[in-house]
Amino acid sequence: MFSKIEVNGKGASPLFKFLQKHKNTSGTLTNAIKWNFTKFLVDKDGIPRKRYSPQTSPLSMENDIKKML
Incomplete structure (x- = not known):
């Protein structure tokens, strides 16, 4: 696992x-994942809904997560 x-x-x-196939959000030139700290928000059905850069703070994702609950 690790x-x-x-x-x-x-x-x-x-x-x-x-994840690459299903979520290429604006701001990315390719589907390639730049670094291992790229974050993805996946809904309850397993569909990737949003991609975040490695520099995105997990706390800044809070509102997006709450919207999906």
């Missing part, structure tokens, strides 16, 4: 392939 995995390319984890 082993190193790839997030981009042919060897990417199925989870990250799914």
